[in-house]
Amino acid sequence: MTAQDLFVPRQTNTALYIQLHDAGHPVEDILRVQRAYGVACAMFNGRYRKTGRPFICHAVGAASSVAHFDKDLDLVVAAMFHAAYDSAQYPDGKSSRRSETHRKWLEQKLGPRVEGLVARVGAMKFDTGDPERLAAQGVPAGDEDILFLVLAHDIDDMADGGLAFAPKYGRSIESRVAACAILARRIGRESLAATIEAYGSRYAALGWAAALEDSRLEGFRIAPNVRNYLKLRRDKLRGARVEVL
Structure with missing residues (x-):
């Protein structure tokens, strides 16, 4: 496989929409991904990967990678939310673990099959x-x-x-x-x-x-509100390798 042939995952929502359109997905599919992207933006707000890349770019990149190799839209959306039970922020402000409240909320936003896939990804x-x-x-x-x-x-x-x-x-x-x-x-x-x-x-x-x-960090987040800022400060004081900006 030459460098010219090597697939490069998209990093923005609009580039992902174009990729899906070029792959033959109908506008209804793309609208569904657009709605999911809006949910992802809220859930991963202020989150960065250890490299400094915004987490939402990685979420889009994972979805883009799946879309390149498979046309199943549930798999594409599940890839965007692969960290939903690990690194996401829910409306209740609590940890991102898969509680019953979080499961129901995510299922309502994404559908039962996608939520199930996300849970299984987190468990593997x-x-x-x-x-x-x-x-x-x-x-x-x-x-x-x-x-x-x-x-x-x-x-x-x-x-x-x-x-x-x-x-x-x-x-x-x-x-x-x-x-x-x-x-x-x-x-x-x-x-x-x-x-x-x-x-x-x-x-x-x-x-x-x-x-x-930067060996200090596993990941870092700009806290979107005071409650989350205090939670991250507490985690850091307890020894978690997280940088609070």
Whole structure:
């Protein structure tokens, strides 16, 4: 796969709409994604990734990656909300865990199938060493759709060099890339596997990015209101690696 052929995830809502239109989605589909994007903006307001990239760009990028490899709109929307039960802000101002209140609220906004996909994505372990473990042990039957979502999500993490500037999976991602490509092929996603390998091959040249890493942060947020600001301050005092600006 050449650099010219390599898929680059979109980072803005309007670019995602154009991508969906060019892929043949009707306007009704795009309107649905537009409504979902409005919900995502509120939920991830003020959130940044460790690299400094606004979280909403990553949410769009994950959705764009899924849309590139699959036309199922529920999967696209679920990818946008993959962190809804991990890093989002709900109207009640409480933690983003999957409480019954949060489940009902998200289901009302996105639909029951999407909410279920989001919950299952949050439950699948895919951190350091997990792809290698799954490649060795096998993926539980029935989780192929969730595996596809987390693999496509990694494309957005890899495409902007984020795993070099903020190496959350360690300095070398060679074993992770190899395992992810194996997993993609096991679920019949050859194009996804090839894209993972193509992006993985670029990381050898990004060793210089380590000098730009800020080791203090797992992520940081500009708190949208006083209540959340105080919560983040409390978390920092308790030892959480979060920067409160």
